[in-house]
Amino acid sequence: MKTKIIRLLKNSDGFLSGENISDEFGVSRSAIWKYMNTLKEEGYKIESVPRKGYRLISSPDILTLEEVEEYMNTNFIGRNIHYFNSLSSTNTKAKGIAIQAKEGTIIVAEEQIRGKGRLGRSWTSPKGKGIWMSIILKPRVDPAKVAKITLIGAAAVNQGLKDIGIKSYIKWPNDIIIDGKKVCGILTEMSCELNMINYVIMGIGINVNLGREDFDDELIDKATSLKEVVGEEIDRKKLLAYVLNHFEELYIPFKESGDISKTIQVCRRESILIGKEVRIINGDTEKSGKVLGIDNEGQLIVEHGDGSIEELFSGEVSIRGMEGYL
Amino acid sequence: MKTKIIRLLKNSDGFLSGENISDEFGVSRSAIWKYMNTLKEEGYKIESVPRKGYRLISSPDILTLEEVEEYMNTNFIGRNIHYFNSLSSTNTKAKGIAIQAKEGTIIVAEEQIRGKGRLGRSWTSPKGKGIWMSIILKPRVDPAKVAKITLIGAAAVNQGLKDIGIKSYIKWPNDIIIDGKKVCGILTEMSCELNMINYVIMGIGINVNLGREDFDDELIDKATSLKEVVGEEIDRKKLLAYVLNHFEELYIPFKESGDISKTIQVCRRESILIGKEVRIINGDTEKSGKVLGIDNEGQLIVEHGDGSIEELFSGEVSIRGMEGYL
Numbered sequence: 281m282k283t284k285i286i287r288l289l290k291n292s293d294g295f296l297s298g299e300n301i302s303d304e305f306g307v308s309r310s311a312i313w314k315y316m317n318t319l320k321e322e323g324y325k326i327e328s329v330p331r332k333g334y335r336l337i338s339s340p341d342i343l344t345l346e347e348v349e350e351y352m353n354t355n356f357i358g359r360n361i362h363y364f365n366s367l368s369s370t371n372t373k374a375k376g377i378a379i380q381a382k383e384g385t386i387i388v389a390e391e392q393i394r395g396k397g398r399l400g401r402s403w404t405s406p407k408g409k410g411i412w413m414s415i416i417l418k419p420r421v422d423p424a425k426v427a428k429i430t431l432i433g434a435a436a437v438n439q440g441l442k443d444i445g446i447k448s449y450i451k452w453p454n455d456i457i458i459d460g461k462k463v464c465g466i467l468t469e470m471s472c473e474l475n476m477i478n479y480v481i482m483g484i485g486i487n488v489n490l491g492r493e494d495f496d497d498e499l500i501d502k503a504t505s506l507k508e509v510v511g512e513e514i515d516r517k518k519l520l521a522y523v524l525n526h527f528e529e530l531y532i533p534f535k536e537s538g539d540i541s542k543t544i545q546v547c548r549r550e551s552i553l554i555g556k557e558v559r560i561i562n563g564d565t566e567k568s569g570k571v572l573g574i575d576n577e578g579q580l581i582v583e584h585g586d587g588s589i590e591e592l593f594s595g596e597v598s599i600r601g602m603e604g605y606l
Numbered sequence: 607m608k609t610k611i612i613r614l615l616k617n618s619d620g621f622l623s624g625e626n627i628s629d630e631f632g633v634s635r636s637a638i639w640k641y642m643n644t645l646k647e648e649g650y651k652i653e654s655v656p657r658k659g660y661r662l663i664s665s666p667d668i669l670t671l672e673e674v675e676e677y678m679n680t681n682f683i684g685r686n687i688h689y690f691n692s693l694s695s696t697n698t699k700a701k702g703i704a705i706q707a708k709e710g711t712i713i714v715a716e717e718q719i720r721g722k723g724r725l726g727r728s729w730t731s732p733k734g735k736g737i738w739m740s741i742i743l744k745p746r747v748d749p750a751k752v753a754k755i756t757l758i759g760a761a762a763v764n765q766g767l768k769d770i771g772i773k774s775y776i777k778w779p780n781d782i783i784i785d786g787k788k789v790c791g792i793l794t795e796m797s798c799e800l801n802m803i804n805y806v807i808m809g810i811g812i813n814v815n816l817g818r819e820d821f822d823d824e825l826i827d828k829a830t831s832l833k834e835v836v837g838e839e840i841d842r843k844k845l846l847a848y849v850l851n852h853f854e855e856l857y858i859p860f861k862e863s864g865d866i867s868k869t870i871q872v873c874r875r876e877s878i879l880i881g882k883e884v885r886i887i888n889g890d891t892e893k894s895g896k897v898l899g900i901d902n903e904g905q906l907i908v909e910h911g912d913g914s915i916e917e918l919f920s921g922e923v924s925i926r927g928m929e930g931y932l
Contacts, residue, residue, distance in 0.1 A: 375797075399802060424750055424919075427800050453800065469804070471701075471797050474753050474779070475888065475920040476725055478795070562801065593750075594801040 281305065285315050286346040289326070289336040297333035341408065343388045343520055351521030356384035357415065357528035358521075364389040366407070369396050371469055371483040374414035378471070378479040383418040386524075395485060398454065398467055399596075403485050406494045409505070411486040411520050415527070418479050419535050423472040426480055427594050428540050428578045430454050430468045432530045433482050435546035437464050440523035444514065446506060449552035452580050453594060456486075457552050460602070461504035463487045484523070488514050540578060548574050557600040558582070560592065568600065607631065611641050612672040615652070615662040623659035667734065669714045669846055677847030682710035683741065683854035684847075690715040692733070695722050697795055697809040700740035704797070704805040709744040712850075721811060724780065724793055725922075729811050732820045735831070737812040737846050741853070744805050745861050749798040752806055753920050754866050754904045756780050756794045758856045759808050761872035763790050766849035770840065772832060775878035778906050779920060782812075783878050786928070787830035789813045810849070814840050866904060874900050883926040884908070886918065894926065 284305065288296060298309045305312075316326055316334055323340025339347055345361040352358060360382055367373050367389035374387045392412050395403035405412045417429065434450045441448045441456070448464075449457045456464035467483040490505035506514045530546075533539035548554065553571045560567045560582065569582040569590070579591040610631065614622060624635045631638075642652055642660055649666025665673055671687040678684060686708055693699050693715035700713045718738050721729035731738045743755065760776045767774045767782070774790075775783045782790035793809040816831035832840045856872075859865035874880065879897045886893045886908065895908040895916070905917040 398799060423796075430800060467799065469797065469799055470749075471795065473724060473793065473795055474756060 281307075282315060282318065283346050285312070286319065286324070286339075289324075289334065290339075290346075290350070292336070295327075295329065295332040295335045300333070341516065342390065343411065343413075343516060348517050348521050348524075351518050351525075353525050354384070354528040356382070357531065358384065358386050358524040360385040362387045366391045366393065367412075368392065368394045369483070370412055370414040371396055371467060371481050374416055374481045374483075375469070375471070378416050378481060381416045381479075383416065384528075385416045387414045387416075388412065388520075392485075396467055396483065397465055397485075403465060403467075404490075404495065404499060404503075405485060406490060409487075409489045409494060411484065411488055411516055411523070413484055413520070415482045415484070416479060417482060417531070419477060421477065421535075421538060422475060423470060423477050425538065426468065426470050426472075426477065427453065428534065428543070429480055429482060429531075430466055431547050431578045432527065432534060432540065432543045433466045433468070433484055435530055435543045435550075436523050436527035437466075437484060437486065438546060438550050439526040440519055441506075443522040443526075444519055446510065448550070450547050450550045451552050452547065452574060452597065453578070458506075458509050459504060462502055463504055463506060463509070486519070486523075488516050488519065541576070544574060544576060544578060547578070553580070553597060553599070558597050559600055561596040561598075562592075562594075571597075607633075608641060608644065609672050611638070612645065612650070612665075615650075615660065616665075616672075616676070618662070621653075621655065621658040621661045626659070667842065668716065669737065669739075669842060674843050674847050674850075677844050677851075679851050680710070680854040682708070683857065684710065684712050684850040686711040688713045692717045692719065693738075694718065694720045695809070696738055696740040697722055697793060697807050700742055700807045700809075701795070701797070704742050704807060707742045707805075709742065710854075711742045713740045713742075714738065714846075718811075722793055722809065723791055723811075729791060729793075730816075730821065730825060730829075731811060732816060735813075735815045735820060737810065737814055737842055737849070739810055739846070741808045741810070742805060743808060743857070745803060747803065747861075747864060748801060749796060749803050751864065752794065752796050752798075752803065753779065754860065754869070755806055755808060755857075756792055757873050757904045758853065758860060758866065758869045759792045759794070759810055761856055761869045761876075762849050762853035763792075763810060763812065764872060764876050765852040766845055767832075769848040769852075770845055772836065774876070776873050776876045777878050778873065778900060778923065779904075784832075784835050785830060788828055789830055789832060789835070812845070812849075814842050814845065867902070870900060870902060870904060873904070879906070879923060879925070884923050885926055887922040887924075888918075888920075897923075 298312050301312050302309045325337035327335045327337055344363045369392050370387040370389050389412050391407035392405035395405035397403040430453050437456050438448050438450050451457050454466040455462050464486045469481045471478040487505035489507045495503050530543045554573055557570050569584040572581040572583050575581055579593055582590050624638050627638045628635045651663035653661045653663055670689045695718050696713040696715050715738050717733035718731035721731035723729040756779050763782050764774050764776050777783050780792040781788050790812045795807045797804040813831035815833045821829050856869045880899055883896050895910040898907040898909050901907055905919055908916050
């Protein structure tokens with residue numbers, strides 16, 4: 281009902297009379313009045329003039345479906361948005377509902393109290409300043425192929441940023457880099473049986489409108505935000521929608537036939553690692569080498585000092601000389 | 607406290623005076639009396655004689671730590687048993703506590719209302735007649751290696767059965783077979799990031815004392831119980847403990863260095879598939895071939911009709927001519 285009223289207000293040029301709205305939905309005018317008050321509390325600026333009715337002046341900067349959908353062209357990714365003011369972490373929330381949820385359902389929170397990065401690290405997620413979300417996916421593919429989905433996420437964010445005029449780099453397999461600093465990280469988690477995925481949760485955190493003061497000492501040299509990069513506030517709604525649009529476009533061929541060729545093209549073209557000397561940490565082992573490329577399966581091709589070639593499926597990669605940063 | 611009283615009663619030959627017990631634990635004699643009543647309600651037969659005290663006549667057939675521990679020689683597997691009279695499924699319960707739980711914690715239920723088999727199938731789990739349990743594991747290995755853990759479970763059940771004098775066969779990768787019928791299934795589920803396991807849940811269901819009436823029409827030709835096989839009731843406590851003992855012995859080398867050589871030895875020696883013509887279903891594809899063996903990584907080696915050799919990491923395998931059964 282609230283959703284319908286917002287849509288009606290948005291699609292209307294001038295005033296909408298309370299009578300018309302109550303006729304449209306078959307509820308009383310005092311019910312309409314109550315809905316309008318709720319919307320005002322949520323940050324909608326609504327002008328109400330006696331005998332004329334209601335008019336939407338402005339919408340709040342929140343990432344609800346009603347606010348994001350006008351920029352979306354997806355069929356199923358993001359068509360169901362569970363929106364929260366505050367969560368411990370969107371991945372944790374997503375896990376709680378994943379079994380029942382439709383594929384493509386997303387969890388969005390304005391802030392995360394315990395935002396998570398990879399390997400148990402924390403992720404700074406201050407209120408209203410980022411896109412903190414998790415996408416629930418249920419691909420019928422072998423669990424061993426799930427690493428590819430992270431690349432789809434990285435490519436989608438990179439392309440979404442391009443749509444709003446921001447050039448970024450992909451640091452295989454799960455980070456987005458601008459000016460040598462991280463603006464986005466992806467945390468893919470999975471629940472599976474031996475040869476069947478129950479669900480995949482892809483957490484995507486994008487530092488949109490954070491200021492210097494939002495990063496603590498540890499992050500100040502390693503992380504940045506889009507606002508810092510371009511010098512002005514970025515429209516989170518558009519960016520979220522654009523990322524979802526690209527995600528669906530890249531995900532559908534993977535889901536249907538395992539095809540990630542478009543994703544790989546993006547990951548190669550926008551890679552920050554190809555050609556670089558890197559260190560690779562995998563569990564307790566550390567190696568160094570030079571990144572030659574990304575193969576058609578999404579694996580990183582690394583040449584070691586002794587001339588041997590290795591294909592990596594996952595791992596922590598840092599550029600030599602920038603350890604601790606990139 | 608209850609645990610301590612049970613242990614004291616078990617370790618005592620004759621009567622234990624209420625006074626001695628209350629001195630030992632520093633609680634009142636009426637508190638002791640209340641504990642004894644609780645124990646009686648749980649099925650413990652306790653004789654109480656004025657001026658002599660309490661004596662344990664018999665323990666109930668339940669799978670609590672107090673009842674199972676006397677047969678256990680493990681360090682961490684099963685040293686923490688969460689025991690339930692009834693659960694939806696032990697795997698589901700285990701997932702709910704896995705993040706916080708210590709490795710080796712197990713969930714045991716006397717019955718499962720919605721016991722789960724692989725690929726979303728159901729698993730019949732009537733009250734008090736089986737071992738329905740889930741082991742929580744946290745190996746620091748690559749998620750891709752988790753299939754091997756299922757083999758450890760299968761080998762442990764096979765060896766536990768051997769300890770009580772029952773010969774069984776392992777149907778790679780997750781079933782135990784006697785007389786051509788299933789007596790045990792293993793459902794391994796995992797939560798992971800790309801290169802880090804959060805936890806593994808290994809659900810093990812063993813049909814111990816089920817009768818023909820416990821199997822519905824669909825299962826009657828495919829499943830059996832230990833009681834049916836040997837013609838008498840089997841001690842569930844001993845069997846559970848023996849399975850856990852073998853599990854820990856086989857799991858420790860895997861956890862510490864990825865070594866599953868002992869497990870592979872058992873899986874080869876006790877295999878029902880090696881040498882057989884089989885059909886293999888993996889997702890939407892079906893193939894047939896002859897099983898040549900199990901390699902050192904735990905993969906099934908299959909020779910196809912055209913002479914090509916394939917190593918399988920997982921899959922549904924059925925013996926030709928026995929489809930729908932084995």
